[in-house]
Amino acid sequence: MTLxxxxxxxxxxxxKDPEIPVISLVDLGVITGIEINQxxxxxxxxxxxxxxxxxxxxxxDVVDVLNNNGIENHTVNLxxxxxxxxxxxxxxGKRALKKFGLAPPPVHNNxxxxxxxxxxxxxxxxxxxxxxxxxxFGPTLCRSLHHCNNCGEAFESFKPI
Amino acid sequence: xxxxxLKDLLYKIADDLLILGHxxxxxxxxxxxxxxxIAFSSMAQDKVGQSLAFYNLLHELGEQDPDTVAFTRxxxxxxxxxxxxxxxxxxDFSLIRHFLFDHADYIRFSMLAECPIEEVAQVxxxxxxxxxxxxxxxxxxxxxxxxxxxxxHDRLQNSLNEALPYALGMFEPSKFENEIIEAxxxxxxxxxxxxxxxxxxxxxxxxxxKLPDWDTVKPVYGGRYGKHTEHLQPLVEEMSEVFRVDPTxxx
Numbered sequence: 214m215t216l217x218x219x220x221x222x223x224x225x226x227x228x229k230d231p232e233i234p235v236i237s238l239v240d241l242g243v244i245t246g247i248e249i250n251q252x253x254x255x256x257x258x259x260x261x262x263x264x265x266x267x268x269x270x271x272x273x274d275v276v277d278v279l280n281n282n283g284i285e286n287h288t289v290n291l292x293x294x295x296x297x298x299x300x301x302x303x304x305x306g307k308r309a310l311k312k313f314g315l316a317p318p319p320v321h322n323n324x325x326x327x328x329x330x331x332x333x334x335x336x337x338x339x340x341x342x343x344x345x346x347x348x349x350f351g352p353t354l355c356r357s358l359h360h361c362n363n364c365g366e367a368f369e370s371f372k373p374i
Numbered sequence: 375x376x377x378x379x380l381k382d383l384l385y386k387i388a389d390d391l392l393i394l395g396h397x398x399x400x401x402x403x404x405x406x407x408x409x410x411x412i413a414f415s416s417m418a419q420d421k422v423g424q425s426l427a428f429y430n431l432l433h434e435l436g437e438q439d440p441d442t443v444a445f446t447r448x449x450x451x452x453x454x455x456x457x458x459x460x461x462x463x464x465x466d467f468s469l470i471r472h473f474l475f476d477h478a479d480y481i482r483f484s485m486l487a488e489c490p491i492e493e494v495a496q497v498x499x500x501x502x503x504x505x506x507x508x509x510x511x512x513x514x515x516x517x518x519x520x521x522x523x524x525x526x527h528d529r530l531q532n533s534l535n536e537a538l539p540y541a542l543g544m545f546e547p548s549k550f551e552n553e554i555i556e557a558x559x560x561x562x563x564x565x566x567x568x569x570x571x572x573x574x575x576x577x578x579x580x581x582x583x584k585l586p587d588w589d590t591v592k593p594v595y596g597g598r599y600g601k602h603t604e605h606l607q608p609l610v611e612e613m614s615e616v617f618r619v620d621p622t623x624x625x
Contacts (some may be wrong), residue, residue: 263500264423293427296503322492325503328510332411350416350506358409374503 216284217313221254224282228274231352233312233371238271242301254279258353259297262374264353269274298323299373311337315356316370325373336357336361344368366367375557376512379550380491381435384455386598387482389454390544391564392444393606394475395421395611396463400534408467410515417472419510424504427497430535434493445614449600449607456597457540466529467492469519472542473512474574480505481569494559497614513577520581531583538586542593543568549599 220294226237228266238244238258246257258274262350272291279287281359307317316334328349333342334357341363348358349372356369398418405411429440437443458475462468483505486498487501520524545567549552555562571588596602 260500262420262423262504263427263497266419293500295388296496296499298503313547325506328514347411349408350413350510352412354419356506358412372507374507 216249216252217252218249221247221249221256221284224278224297227257228271229276231270231274233310233313233315235300235309236306238275240303240306242299242303242306243271243297244275252286253282255361256287256289258289258291259293260291261297265354267353281301287316290313297374299371310371314338314368316359316368318371318373321373330373331357331359331370334359334368335366336364336366339364340364342343343354375553375559376550378420379437379553380494380559381432381488382548382550383554384428384435385623386455386540386548387424388432388451389452390458390475390479391421391428393452393454393609394471395419395425397458397460398472401464406497410465413511414468414472417511419423420504424501426605431493436589437471437522441617442621443450447610449602449610451600452606452610453598453600453601454595454602455540455544455546456601456603456606457537457543459597459603459609460540461605464535466519466526467533469512469515470530470533470537472508473516473543473577474537475507476505476512476568477573477604478541478544479569480509481566481573482560485566489559490557491559506535506554509596516577516583517581520583529584531582534578534583535586539542540595542591543595543597545570546593546595546598595619596610
């Protein structure tokens with residue numbers, strides 16, 4: 214098998230976020246680089262939140278997927294050389310989040326001045342923006358809590374960061 | 375700049391985050407409403423994770439591994455300001471402390487994000503984005519509660535008066551202050567303090583809370599060099615209780 218970056222990306226698309234099992238690490242934007250040097254593969258990753266307990270699992274899952282596909286000569290780095298931003302989530306990733314019931318984060322281009330940016334998150338159930346932010350902190354570090362005034366459902370949003 | 379000066383800086387940042395993270399976690403299960411219970415728990419998780427990033431940097435500089443550093447020191451070996459070790463008190467005190475601390479740390483990390491030491495700048499840049507949510511959360515509740523009714527307003531004002539001398543202790547100058555500033559690591563504690571005073575007054579004006587004449591507030595220093603209140607040692611013992619049962623256990 215000839216190793217290519219595309220091939221590695223394809224394999225890593227199988228690795229899902231353990232806390233949001235519908236989105237792959239590639240679509241989440243935490244895979245920041247792949248280098249292939251002859252038969253050695255380096256995968257660089259960056260954490261979503263520095264205190265996220267899922268990061269170690271994600272790293273191990275990447276190692277396992279490489280090993281299971283016969284790529285044993287590898288290095289997987291988790292570092293902060295690239296700062297993760299929710300703007301790195303792919304369109305496919307955002308669709309998956311919405312289908313899962315999580316409002317995808319709005320594109321922010323590094324301008325987050327106050328909570329207005331998530332005050333009226335779009336409800337993933339009925340698409341209404343007649344919603345209220347209940348708390349910028351949710352069940353995991355990356356989520357906020359909301360209530361939809363249109364359909365009456367409570368929902369969570371992936372925070373822009 | 376000497377390595378000793380850099381370690382001094384990293385230790386005080388890490389210890390502030392670890393100790394306040396632990397204090398925040400004391401609201402888990404007893405928050406005044408579910409959303410606030412979750413908020414303080416989330417901020418606790420953020421802060422403990424953020425402290426780990428700095429203990430990792432210290433480990434790379436030759437200090438012991440993060441668990442050993444976090445769980446085997448006694449209170450007088452910690453570099454946190456006394457402000458963060460004070461008990462959580464009532465919700466109004468915890469909220470005021472959260473507000474005053476996170477505004478300061480946001481400025482600290484904004485400055486350190488420009489630090490010429492790449493590893494430090496990378497961590498600071500990351501934390502800046504996370505702490506922004508802590509600041510926004512604090513601003514929302516300070517404004518909402520201080521303008522809610524007389525009791526809420528008075529409680530916050532009293533807690534603010536009580537917290538301020540300790541809050542100024544966050545800016546206790548380092549033994550290496552001039553060396554750090556000259557090396558261009560960041561503009562120093564005085565610069566953070568000045569910016570902090572400007573930032574917090576904006577929210578307090580909207581909230582109707584009064585700041586005293588700063589000249590009348592005497593900063594409580596000492597925490598950065600091991601002088602702590604009687605509240606820190608019990609916290610350290612509780613925090614490390616499980617670890618000390620079997621320090622060699624693999625978790």
